[in-house]
Amino acid sequence: MPTIADVAKRANVAVSTVSYAINGTRPISEETRQRIFAAMDELGYRPNALARGLASKRSRIIALLFAAPERGLGITELEFVTSAADAAKENGYHLVLWSSEMNDPEELRRFTQQGLVDGVVVMEVHLDDNHVNMLREISFPFTMIGRCADTDDISYVDIHFEQTIKEAVQYLAELGHTNIAFLNHSQAEFDAGYGPAVRAHTRFAQVVETMELTGVTRFCRATPLAGWEAFNDLLTAHPDLTALVAMNDRTIPGIMQAIAERGWRIPDDFSLMSVVSSARAAEMMVPPLTTMDPPTAELGRLGVELLIQQLEGQAQNASQMLLPCRLVVRDSSGPCRRIQSSKQVEDQ
Amino acid sequence: MPTIADVAKRANVAVSTVSYAINGTRPISEETRQRIFAAMDELGYRPNALARGLASKRSRIIALLFAAPERGLGITELEFVTSAADAAKENGYHLVLWSSEMNDPEELRRFTQQGLVDGVVVMEVHLDDNHVNMLREISFPFTMIGRCADTDDISYVDIHFEQTIKEAVQYLAELGHTNIAFLNHSQAEFDAGYGPAVRAHTRFAQVVETMELTGVTRFCRATPLAGWEAFNDLLTAHPDLTALVAMNDRTIPGIMQAIAERGWRIPDDFSLMSVVSSARAAEMMVPPLTTMDPPTAELGRLGVELLIQQLEGQAQNASQMLLPCRLVVRDSSGPCRRIQSSKQVEDQ
């Protein structure tokens, strides 16, 4: 493997000149530039990433703090990873995965202190987040996909949950639904201050109140069985429900089954939709699920791009962006005939 | 950030002694060892990964070549990534993601020549694989999750497709099915020499022949719609089919719908199962899908562990392992009543 010295020798220049030519850090006459690049080509030279990083104190490596959520990883998380990796590569960075059951923030500190990475992108952020607190304390550069409660001076991208929940409820209301259930993440995740769970919870209550609808909320673990139980509980307590909004599509098969067991049809007798749910999952359902599709690829990409901007000093102050989910109407939602017809019965 | 020199000074030893103490490369008297580690603790010293790598010519970083398959990424791929990351961390390595639309193997060469990573784990391997050929040509250390046609001197872990297909067919045969369809990956993937598609194809033909069953094979893209079409085509041409084995669970919802549209019930009128399909996906179906569950976590873990063994010279020769999938009977498979009853009609 040829080194920069080999290139310098062959081009009849000093190593520093080669370095400047490569990095464009200093003007180089066109002629010597040509000579240098010719030499590099002929030798098949590639700068050594480690040496470069050691000397410049910038490794051009960033880490994705890839913490598995309590509910397990899904396609959404996968898309963060792939889009983050692509974005890093396009910007000339490498992406390392810090797959942490690092629930110990000390481990995160040790990792950052190895000098391997220039910054980290944190995902699965809680309102009061150990990892975020750690990084802040040691002033290590980072951005979030998601956000904690106190976001002063931190760059992040997150889903606009407030708007997402509102649009979902509004959509159902326009179809004529007035009794709507909201199936959140698990109680454990809510209690742990998991951002999406908390924000959506609060927002749903606000929205139904403002719109003068009847809303009921329930927590639910991310399994079909939990969905089945939750649905039956909800309908026992609130038989007038005609629609349900779920935070997690993993509950949906159980819900669909519970609906089928009542002899009901979707969406004629009951409407179902999921928020922050990947199109891929939605299209695996029968019938395909109406969802608010999250911009997963953009979130992953922006997470790393904001970090890189910050590392390269192009960012004066923190950029904070909230991205909307997009309503995609598929076949699981529509006007409700069940309650309408029973109302007609009452009216007679 | 303290350096090794600071530690040496504080412990009253030479830097090399500190280095040897850290790496255990040379015997150190217990007393000085103590002094050194005390000094490290007091200073909060962390060895610099870049410097260490540069000096030792071993970065302790490996890459996962994370090529997106034509059919898109699924939970199986996600599990490779997370288990690979965990395994790397447990062995003191970092894992970088080389998310390649690197269909250009030259890009892979450039990446390896940067001296950043000690080796790479390749996934989504084709029988004649550009990436593998490239790595071989430049003698860069690597292992495969999957395998190419010529595996001389290459370590790999792969699913034992031959056994998996056989067990799946055997299971269905024991339930009394004699007319069985096999829904492979897409024609494009087969033609590209994608290992699983080719091996499963060949094996299915063998197995039905040996067992004196009637088998029909069809390629199918990884979407519910393609599954729907494929199923209808198959049953038009072969009305006696009573069971289907699918290579990709993304086709299943379409198949289930097609079955429902005929007024048939699963599994009474038709049995369905998927091979090399994650439990997570299987449990999202209604009814839950019988599958041959692949050992995804082991595959990811072994992929990196074999690589690390090779890098650390503990591997004399290539280790090649084939792991079985595990039959998990859920609710989509059983004896067929449809054909039995029509046979009875004939018998009368």
Place this chain on the structure above:
DNA sequence: CTGTTAGCGCTTTCAG
């Protein structure tokens, strides 16, 4: 058992 020192391959002052 421990110390000295020459690199690893590059960046970046400092000097011209």
Place this chain on the structure above:
DNA sequence: CTGAAAGCGCTAACAG
């Protein structure tokens, strides 16, 4: 516009 040389922080001979 270009060179010389001093590191970056660590490992691994080499020398005792």
